[in-house]
Amino acid sequence: MAFGYDTITPEPVSKLIDEFNRLPGIGPKSASRLVFYLLRAKREQSERLANAIMAMKDTTIFCNRCFNITVDDPCSICTNANRNERQVCVVEEPLDVVALERTGEFKGLYHVLHGAISPVEGINPEDLKIRELLSRLRVEPIEEVILSTNPNLEGDATAAYLAREIIPLGIRVTRLARGLPMGSDLEYADEVTLGRALQGRREM
Numbered sequence: 001m002a003f004g005y006d007t008i009t010p011e012p013v014s015k016l017i018d019e020f021n022r023l024p025g026i027g028p029k030s031a032s033r034l035v036f037y038l039l040r041a042k043r044e045q046s047e048r049l050a051n052a053i054m055a056m057k058d059t060t061i062f063c064n065r066c067f068n069i070t071v072d073d074p075c076s077i078c079t080n081a082n083r084n085e086r087q088v089c090v091v092e093e094p095l096d097v098v099a100l101e102r103t104g105e106f107k108g109l110y111h112v113l114h115g116a117i118s119p120v121e122g123i124n125p126e127d128l129k130i131r132e133l134l135s136r137l138r139v140e141p142i143e144e145v146i147l148s149t150n151p152n153l154e155g156d157a158t159a160a161y162l163a164r165e166i167i168p169l170g171i172r173v174t175r176l177a178r179g180l181p182m183g184s185d186l187e188y189a190d191e192v193t194l195g196r197a198l199q200g201r202r203e204m
């Protein structure tokens with residue numbers, strides 16, 4: 001048991017509390033609340049939840065080109081002939097793709113890094129999809145890379161690293177404009193602010 005339950009709580013209950021507690025943004029209190037809610041709710045609700053989790057794990061894969069989440073490989077953005085293949089927007093997480101798509105401002109392709117460089121957390125360039133991005137730049141007709149990593153320490157460090165790698169290849173490198181709340185995540189920016197940051201992007 002992760003954080004010392006009483007001996008009265010049955011093990012299947014405390015086990016599920018532990019699992020919820022492991023999820024980001026859910027503390028022990030919310031974890032208990034969710035489990036006791038499910039205990040009282042109809043059996044079908046737990047079934048739907050369990051099935052949805054397993055279906056997500058069994059059918060969702062990463063696109064081999066942009067590494068966004070998808071059920072078909074390549075994904076629907078990579079195979080869309082109306083997207084501009086000459087622009088690639090580099091983001092940290094699949095949720096950032098959703099946020100940028102919501103702005104309706106970007107018609108190019110994406111590349112999802114799956115994280116940001118963070119020496120403190122032991123995340124190095126080789127742990128991210130950076131090698132894959134550099135390979136794409138060699139074989140695809142990409143003319144501009146828009147670095148849309150988060151406006152925080154790790155996001156800025158990642159952008160600086162990528163700029164150093166990409167600029168010598170003769171490809172234009174830009175960064176989302178300042179104006180996004182510093183220290184926050186891209187996914188939480190509203191679409192107007194994010195759209196403006198995209199329009200006002202600056203050369204690196």
Ligand SMILES: [Zn+2]
Binds near residue numbers: 068076
């Ligand atoms: Zn893709």
